[in-house]
Amino acid sequence: MSTLTYESDFSSVVSGARPLPVSKAAAELRARGLEAFNTQGLPTPKQEEWKYFPLRSIADRSWQPGESGPAVFEEDLTWMAEDGLKVVMVNGQLDRNLSDLSAVKGLHCGSLASAYVEFPDLVEPLIGSIADIDNNPFAALNTALFHDGVFIRVEKGAMIEQTIEIVHVSTGDNQVFAPRIFILAEEGCSAKIVERWQTDGSSKSLTIPVVEAKVRERAVIEHIRIQDEALDSCHIGLWESDQAADSEYKAYNIAFGAEQARLDQNMMIGGEHAVARLDGVVCAHKNQIIDNHTKLDHAVPNCNSFEIYKQVIDDKASVVFNGKIFVHLDAQKTDAVQTNQALLLSPDTTINSKPQLEIFADDVKCTHGATVGQIDEDQRFYMMQRGISAEEAEGLLVYAFAAEVLELISIESVKKALEARLYDKLN
Amino acid sequence: MLEIKSLTAQVEEDGKQILKGIDITVRPGEVHAIMGPNGSGKSTLANVIAGREDYEVTGGTMTLNGEDLLEMDPDERAHEGVFMAFQYPVEIPGVSNTYFLRAAVNARRKAKGEEEISAMNFMKMIRDKIKLLDLSDDLLTRSVNEGFSGGEKKRNEVFQMAVIEPTLCVLDETDSGLDIDALKTVADGVNALRSPDRMFVVVTHYQRLLNYIVPDYVHILKDGKLVKSGGKELALELEEKGYGWLDEETAAAK
Numbered sequence: 001m002s003t004l005t006y007e008s009d010f011s012s013v014v015s016g017a018r019p020l021p022v023s024k025a026a027a028e029l030r031a032r033g034l035e036a037f038n039t040q041g042l043p044t045p046k047q048e049e050w051k052y053f054p055l056r057s058i059a060d061r062s063w064q065p066g067e068s069g070p071a072v073f074e075e076d077l078t079w080m081a082e083d084g085l086k087v088v089m090v091n092g093q094l095d096r097n098l099s100d101l102s103a104v105k106g107l108h109c110g111s112l113a114s115a116y117v118e119f120p121d122l123v124e125p126l127i128g129s130i131a132d133i134d135n136n137p138f139a140a141l142n143t144a145l146f147h148d149g150v151f152i153r154v155e156k157g158a159m160i161e162q163t164i165e166i167v168h169v170s171t172g173d174n175q176v177f178a179p180r181i182f183i184l185a186e187e188g189c190s191a192k193i194v195e196r197w198q199t200d201g202s203s204k205s206l207t208i209p210v211v212e213a214k215v216r217e218r219a220v221i222e223h224i225r226i227q228d229e230a231l232d233s234c235h236i237g238l239w240e241s242d243q244a245a246d247s248e249y250k251a252y253n254i255a256f257g258a259e260q261a262r263l264d265q266n267m268m269i270g271g272e273h274a275v276a277r278l279d280g281v282v283c284a285h286k287n288q289i290i291d292n293h294t295k296l297d298h299a300v301p302n303c304n305s306f307e308i309y310k311q312v313i314d315d316k317a318s319v320v321f322n323g324k325i326f327v328h329l330d331a332q333k334t335d336a337v338q339t340n341q342a343l344l345l346s347p348d349t350t351i352n353s354k355p356q357l358e359i360f361a362d363d364v365k366c367t368h369g370a371t372v373g374q375i376d377e378d379q380r381f382y383m384m385q386r387g388i389s390a391e392e393a394e395g396l397l398v399y400a401f402a403a404e405v406l407e408l409i410s411i412e413s414v415k416k417a418l419e420a421r422l423y424d425k426l427n
Numbered sequence: 428m429l430e431i432k433s434l435t436a437q438v439e440e441d442g443k444q445i446l447k448g449i450d451i452t453v454r455p456g457e458v459h460a461i462m463g464p465n466g467s468g469k470s471t472l473a474n475v476i477a478g479r480e481d482y483e484v485t486g487g488t489m490t491l492n493g494e495d496l497l498e499m500d501p502d503e504r505a506h507e508g509v510f511m512a513f514q515y516p517v518e519i520p521g522v523s524n525t526y527f528l529r530a531a532v533n534a535r536r537k538a539k540g541e542e543e544i545s546a547m548n549f550m551k552m553i554r555d556k557i558k559l560l561d562l563s564d565d566l567l568t569r570s571v572n573e574g575f576s577g578g579e580k581k582r583n584e585v586f587q588m589a590v591i592e593p594t595l596c597v598l599d600e601t602d603s604g605l606d607i608d609a610l611k612t613v614a615d616g617v618n619a620l621r622s623p624d625r626m627f628v629v630v631t632h633y634q635r636l637l638n639y640i641v642p643d644y645v646h647i648l649k650d651g652k653l654v655k656s657g658g659k660e661l662a663l664e665l666e667e668k669g670y671g672w673l674d675e676e677t678a679a680a681k
Binding site for chain 1 (some may be wrong): 469477478480500501502503506509510511513516517519520521522527528530531532534535538570587591669
């Protein structure tokens with residue numbers, strides 16, 4: 001239990017949670033979530049995992065249960081993927097009017113609440129089967145609150161060409177939103193998913209999503225998460241996946257937004273010859289605090305994982321990277337690469353970088369490297385000598401720094417949109 | 428016209444004086460070679476013209492066509508027409524050569540109040556010019572200087588020069604690390620740019636380059652001062668007698 005007390009214990013948020021779909025299993029899961037949340041309590045800075053993510057500014061605020069969002073936004077919705085399937089979630093609930101869910105063969109994509117009603121036998125055992133809510137109080141709180149979300153099922157062997165783009169919009173102030181997303185990628189399927197977290201203009205909201213992905217044998221999934229909320233919101237998420245043999249799961253985390261943002265990304269590789277990518281681009285400025293904790297479990301032999309995290313930090317922003325890789329005793333012939341690079345653009349920035357490799361197998365290749373640097377003066381001078389202004393030179397260099405990760409994204413329109421967004425944010 | 432008068436400069440970091448009073452005047456159409464032993468200050472001179480902040484100018488003046496270069500940042504000097512071919516061209520991973528060059532060309536156009544060059548015209552221009560330096564087209568899509576061989580880097584410098592079309596070209600030991608074939612290619616590229624209104628300052632340790640880029644004037648720099656100036660024959664004399672000859676001459680004068 002916490003030794004520190006905060007003004008808010010989220011009890012009013014829990015008691016005011018929106019109604020669930022008619023499902024005994026979902027009700028049980030919510031009860032289990034509440035129990036896990038009460039057992040853990042809110043973390044204090046004394047807990048190593050939360051040391052650099054000050055919760056007081058969040059936990060001392062008076063939070064209310066999330067309410068339905070408006071029918072009309074102040075800002076126009078934009079889409080990154082060309083000709084993609086469009087899913088719009090407003091304040092944690094699917095908005096059918098704004099979504100474009102044309103039927104695609106081999107794919108089900110829709111509201112989680114509806115899925116509980118439509119195919120309970122499929123959904124009930126899945127939801128909550130991957131996320132570890134006993135070691136993450138906010139994931140537990142999500143579980144105690146969840147009432148809707150997105151359920152995606154890519155059927156066995158289905159090759160989905162269209163990108164599935166989910167835009168979550170949070171609106172209003174002082175509300176807590178707890179959407180739940182589940183992705184089921186069946187044997188041998190392939191799909192591309194873009195998951196965006198936005199606010200409608202400014203929003204002093206707290207969004208605590210849980211995303212679970214089950215990637216079965218031979219499935220190939222590219223999943224891009226883009227958190228770009230307004231700078232007065234807070235975002236604390238859990239993203240957890242479970243991979244079977246011969247699968248490929250490329251998980252990209254782009255974190256640009258929110259006043260305080262934290263993501264715990266846990267990947268379990270549980271089948272041989274699987275490949276996992278977990279890469280990140282973080283761009284923090286002003287007073288932003290962006291904390292990414294990644295955890296990768298190599299539980300079986302002969303798997304590869306790649307992790308590149310690039311962090312651009314300006315003004316007084318503070319960034320945390322904690323990258324755990326566990327290579328279990330049985331996981332021989334593991335090949336794991338982790339790189340973490342931070343680029344500091346002002347003297348008042350903070351970076352806390354902690355690679356953490358625990359290797360129990362004896363025949364593995366694991367490398368990691370963490371660097372912190374500034375703009376290279378020789379590069380800047382070279383560009384200026386060719387007539388490029390100091391600002392543009394800096395912009396280009398920062399962009400090039402982040403591009404190493406953005407280049408990995410295979411959806412051209414999304415990559416372009418992200419590059420433009422990064423450029424915007426830097427200027 | 429480039430006019431350098433009584434120029435003195437020191438290393439910013441430790442205050443060590445490198446240039447101890449330099450006077451050079453380069454008129455349009457002229458090629459001036461700056462020669463000198465290691466540590467004489469010739470690369471410093473090139474970098475001071477380009478505006479590198481590692482050096483602090485402590486005295487004297489430097490103007491290009493009447494404009495005070497010392498008041499300008501490196502990018503503003505570039506807009507005035509100053510170009511330096513680097514002794515050690517810098518690698519910029521993640522920025523393609525084409526993108527970089529187009530940004531450079533457009534920055535200069537913008538400074539002159541001209542419109543940006545269209546992508547099509549730009550591609551046509553660089554494809555024409557890259558042939559001049561015998562560089563393969565794929566260097567255009569690769570990151571600036573990344574993974575280039577030493578020779579490719581130097582040729583890329585001259586290629587950039589051909590694209591940017593500067594008024595004043597400063598070549599900082601462009602011949603170092605080049606074999607004879609690459610040297611000829613680089614020299615051909617430079618010679619193709621020679622014109623009645625363009626100026627060249629060629630910094631080199633060896634006379635060899637000057638067989639191919641024939642200078643109008645040769646200046647010998649030693650310990651931060653110009654100790655001798657003359658025509659192209661001075662380079663040959665130096666080649667024959669070596670830099671030690673200067674010491675003897677200086678000693679004899681005393």
